Amino acid sequence: MARTAKKKDVVIVGLGWTGSILGMELANEGLEIVALERGHDQNTVPDFQYPNMIDELKYGVRLGMMQKPRNSTLTIRRNVDEAALPYRSLGSFLPGIGVGGAGTHWNGLNWRPQLSEYRLRSHVEERWGAGIIPEDMNLQDYPVSYEELEPFFDRFEHVAGISGKAGNLNGKKIEGGNPFEAPRSREYPMPPMPVTWDGAKFAEAAKAAGCHPFPSPGGIASQAYVNEYGMQMGPCNHCGFCERYGCYNYSKSSPQTAILDALKRKPNFEYRTHAEVLKIEMAPDGKTATGVTYFDEKAGEEVFQPADLVILAAYQLHNVHLMLLSGIGQPFDPATNEGVTGRSYAYQMNGGYTMFFKDEVFNPFIGTGANGMSIDDFGMDNIDFGREGFIGGAYWRAGQSNGQPIRSMALPAGTPTWGAGWKKGIGEWYGHSMSIGSHGSHMSYRGNYLDLDPTYKDRHGRPLMRMTFNWQPNDIRMTQFMKSKMEPIAKSMNPTSMQEGFKKDGAMYDVRPYQTTHNVGGTVMGDNPKTSAINRYLQAWDKHNIFVMGAGAFPQNTQYNPTGMVGGLAYWAAHAIRTQYLSNPRPLV
Amino acid sequence: MRDVPGLPSRRSFLKASAASAAVVGVVMQAKAETPSAPPPIEEYQPVCLKPTEWAFVMAATARLIPSEGEGPGAIEARVPVFIDKELAGGFGEAADWYMEGPHDAAAHPFRGWQSPLTPLQIYQQGIPVFDAWCQQTHGKIFAELDAATQDKALTSLQKDEMKIKPELRDFFTILLQNTKEGYFADPMYGGNHGMQAWKYIGFPGARGSYKEWVLKHNVAYPLGPVSISGERA
Numbered sequence: 001m002a003r004t005a006k007k008k009d010v011v012i013v014g015l016g017w018t019g020s021i022l023g024m025e026l027a028n029e030g031l032e033i034v035a036l037e038r039g040h041d042q043n044t045v046p047d048f049q050y051p052n053m054i055d056e057l058k059y060g061v062r063l064g065m066m067q068k069p070r071n072s073t074l075t076i077r078r079n080v081d082e083a084a085l086p087y088r089s090l091g092s093f094l095p096g097i098g099v100g101g102a103g104t105h106w107n108g109l110n111w112r113p114q115l116s117e118y119r120l121r122s123h124v125e126e127r128w129g130a131g132i133i134p135e136d137m138n139l140q141d142y143p144v145s146y147e148e149l150e151p152f153f154d155r156f157e158h159v160a161g162i163s164g165k166a167g168n169l170n171g172k173k174i175e176g177g178n179p180f181e182a183p184r185s186r187e188y189p190m191p192p193m194p195v196t197w198d199g200a201k202f203a204e205a206a207k208a209a210g211c212h213p214f215p216s217p218g219g220i221a222s223q224a225y226v227n228e229y230g231m232q233m234g235p236c237n238h239c240g241f242c243e244r245y246g247c248y249n250y251s252k253s254s255p256q257t258a259i260l261d262a263l264k265r266k267p268n269f270e271y272r273t274h275a276e277v278l279k280i281e282m283a284p285d286g287k288t289a290t291g292v293t294y295f296d297e298k299a300g301e302e303v304f305q306p307a308d309l310v311i312l313a314a315y316q317l318h319n320v321h322l323m324l325l326s327g328i329g330q331p332f333d334p335a336t337n338e339g340v341t342g343r344s345y346a347y348q349m350n351g352g353y354t355m356f357f358k359d360e361v362f363n364p365f366i367g368t369g370a371n372g373m374s375i376d377d378f379g380m381d382n383i384d385f386g387r388e389g390f391i392g393g394a395y396w397r398a399g400q401s402n403g404q405p406i407r408s409m410a411l412p413a414g415t416p417t418w419g420a421g422w423k424k425g426i427g428e429w430y431g432h433s434m435s436i437g438s439h440g441s442h443m444s445y446r447g448n449y450l451d452l453d454p455t456y457k458d459r460h461g462r463p464l465m466r467m468t469f470n471w472q473p474n475d476i477r478m479t480q481f482m483k484s485k486m487e488p489i490a491k492s493m494n495p496t497s498m499q500e501g502f503k504k505d506g507a508m509y510d511v512r513p514y515q516t517t518h519n520v521g522g523t524v525m526g527d528n529p530k531t532s533a534i535n536r537y538l539q540a541w542d543k544h545n546i547f548v549m550g551a552g553a554f555p556q557n558t559q560y561n562p563t564g565m566v567g568g569l570a571y572w573a574a575h576a577i578r579t580q581y582l583s584n585p586r587p588l589v
Numbered sequence: 590m591r592d593v594p595g596l597p598s599r600r601s602f603l604k605a606s607a608a609s610a611a612v613v614g615v616v617m618q619a620k621a622e623t624p625s626a627p628p629p630i631e632e633y634q635p636v637c638l639k640p641t642e643w644a645f646v647m648a649a650t651a652r653l654i655p656s657e658g659e660g661p662g663a664i665e666a667r668v669p670v671f672i673d674k675e676l677a678g679g680f681g682e683a684a685d686w687y688m689e690g691p692h693d694a695a696a697h698p699f700r701g702w703q704s705p706l707t708p709l710q711i712y713q714q715g716i717p718v719f720d721a722w723c724q725q726t727h728g729k730i731f732a733e734l735d736a737a738t739q740d741k742a743l744t745s746l747q748k749d750e751m752k753i754k755p756e757l758r759d760f761f762t763i764l765l766q767n768t769k770e771g772y773f774a775d776p777m778y779g780g781n782h783g784m785q786a787w788k789y790i791g792f793p794g795a796r797g798s799y800k801e802w803v804l805k806h807n808v809a810y811p812l813g814p815v816s817i818s819g820e821r822a
């Protein structure tokens with residue numbers, strides 16, 4: 001039988017970005033906290049140290065920092081008629097493991113969604129009428145406005161240490177920033193990073209085409225920085241080993257550089273590693289959780305950790321899995337479109353052009369995860385959905401990183417994949433290409449959802465989670481629209497040759513190539529308990545002492561990388577817990 | 590105590606100590622030689638590949654990245670050594686992957702790795718199947734064919750003209766992938782000997798510090814590569 005550990009006020013499941021934020025904010029209330037992290041402990045020194053960290057084979061290819069499917073994975077199918085098969089080796093997305101979570105090996109691209117994205121259903125209905133919404137699209141508003149969230153976006157950006165240039169300060173447009181961003185109350189904490197040749201070339205071409213380029217905002221330090229917790233960052237070396245790697249230089253924004261050392265000094269905060277939470281336990285009345293059961297890997301036994309408050313911060317996929325396993329919220333059923341847990345899983349629709357320039361040198365190994373110049377001219381707020389025939393938008397960016405040769409070897413179409421022709425090709429073309437990416441939204445659909453797999457089990461004997469996901473016509477039309485707009489801009493740069501990579505009609509989800517680790521939905525936030533699993537404070541509708549962090553809250557995916565929003569929502573929820581919940585624990589809505 | 594797959598059990602602990610004994614052996618051997626000049630590749634003693642498998646890997650990688658023309662070939666880069674070592678380690682045994690059944694090896698390729706076999710087993714079973722096909726089609730096993738016929742045979746394998754069984758479907762893909770890995774990975778893994786492949790394409794390896802060069806647009810970075818263990822070229 002499970003051993004019972006000493007009771008705590010709060011148990012946090014997972015110690016990545018959101019677990020660290022909630023840990024800090026609740027520790028500042030004086031609560032006794034334990035965070036349970038399934039992976040190992042890790043820190044800049046010794047784990048991310050130079051030169052061992054900048055090893056493409058170990059981390060870039062064999063994915064040394066990621067979750068091991070042998071210990072934790074899910075099954076995937078493209079539609080309900082297909083048998084789901086295990087995601088046996090990692091490809092399409094790369095969940096993190098260990099203290100810091102995916103926050104250690106992310107790119108650092110940091111965004112706030114556009115104004116229309118918080119109330120997308122209302123925005124569409126008001127401007128074009130509900131008639132343009134495809135029948136199977138579960139389009140929803142956020143139950144919270146941008147104005148309410150703004151202080152919390154600001155807070156996250158200043159804790160994480162984001163470099164960038166404001167384009168809209170309290171409604172005033174600022175030259176050089178993103179003119180289409182939602183108004184921000186302050187400048188970014190640090191000025192933007194300098195950009196490489198590819199970004200500069202793209203910006204020039206975009207500007208000539210009438211677009212509005214600006215430096216990409218990111219959690220990469222452009223100068224020395226100290227945040228509100230006293231945590232320090234130093235300026236980045238543009239080493240190029242950013243995504244998939246921990247930063248050896250204290251320059252990339254992560255739980256390690258922004259929060260953890262300060263948090264670990266708090267006497268009322270404790271964390272345990274190699275502690276995988278298996279289930280959230282419920283009180284007999286079913287209205288609250290009593291704590292969690294976890295597997296203590298070192299002792300080889302199950303432990304019950306009692307707590308008054310349970311924070312799920314295990315990443316979107318694992319939060320949904322734990323809720324399905326623990327009976328939190330009714331599981332979603334696509335046949336009836338009812339149920340909330342697992343509803344509205346969504347992803348990201350990306351595409352782009354690669355251009356080859358015979359006589360130009362890009363030094364592709366120089367870069368950062370958030371390098372380059374972006375435009376938002378084709379963002380959600382700027383598109384006439386009625387005219388174009390889709391709901392969605394994208395931001396574009398050119399900014400190299402990860403130019404390591406096992407994975408980054410773009411070659412002109414027609415170059416052989418091996419043999420003398422390939423060897424000649426790599427000699428001629430490595431360092432002579434650049435690309436522009438379109439990073440697009442993905443809507444939610446009745447047919448894309450998460451539930452428990454009937455066949456496959458994990459090492460603890462629990463059913464794996466099953467993902468049912470495929471690309472949908474609306475989002476393919478969106479990405480094809482981006483292609484039609486990008487092609488002339490790419491051409492105007494006069495490359496020796498160029499090639500496109502946009503999804504076409506009928507595209508099926510391929511789990512092999514890396515796409516993004518922007519898995520969203522499944523624990524959607526909303527104001528209706530019939531169509532959302534958590535309320536506007538990220539509190540489970542039916543178990544008031546469970547709060548669920550992460551991108552699972554997104555009703556559909558935004559056009560941006562998720563973490564700016566994930567961090568903002570975490571501070572928003574922490575504020576609600578501190579100011580409204582602790583004094584009187586109850587459903588807040 | 591519950592024995593959970595993926596956790597060190599008594600058995601895997603014993604396995605692990607056997608493996609580390611083998612590693613120690615290799616290190617001592619390397620120390621006895623001068624570390625900068627490893628034995629000629631023909632004298633390399635494979636850790637896990639059998640002689641016929643080694644002969645195949647030598648011959649196949651020599652065609653996948655041939656020695657002729659500019660830049661090192663797979664043999665000069667010691668790619669076969671890299672492949673042997675990788676297959677002997679966690680990659681070879683799919684140590685990180687979910688390998689529980691049921692398996693549907695014939696599923697559409699978009700659904701990812703669905704073979705019940707590990708990468709090492711794919712080499713072990715794929716090589717004899719391919720050699721038999723070469724024997725039947727071209728009169729000799731792969732390693733004994735002339736270069737032009739080898740290229741033809743590899744093309745047939747890539748296009749799956751022999752209709753290899755689904756469990757072995759990824760044989761060519763991983764062979765090619767591992768070859769390129771061995772060509773470009775840090776030399777400490779046994780390939781990319783002397784960082785020749787990095788030098789050839791102009792990748793500075795583990796320098797990892799370019800702050801002053803970000804704004805030198807369209808100007809080639811001047812320094813050659815360094816490796817993780819501190820070699821320079």
Ligand SMILES: Cc1cc2nc3c(=O)[nH]c(=O)nc-3n(C[C@H](O)[C@H](O)[C@H](O)COP(=O)(O)OP(=O)(O)OC[C@H]3O[C@@H](n4cnc5c(N)ncnc54)[C@H](O)[C@@H]3O)c2cc1C
Nearest residue numbers: 014016017018038101102107108109277314517561562563
């Ligand atoms: C390669 C890569 C690049 C990315 N780039 C960007 C980017 O540029 N911009 C952006 O916005 N986002 C990016 N992301 C996404 C970003 O990393 C995540 O949005 C962010 O880390 C989510 O925070 P989280 O707290 O929800 O999860 P995480 O930070 O992943 O933390 C979750 C933690 O929970 C632990 N855990 C899981 N299950 C359990 C369990 N049962 N018991 C105990 N512990 C558990 C995990 O081990 C992990 O440590 C990227 C992700 C990856 C993988």
Ligand code: SF4
Nearest residue numbers: 236237239242247252
């Ligand atoms: S590019 Fe900069 S922030 Fe990223 S890992 Fe390198 S030094 Fe760190």
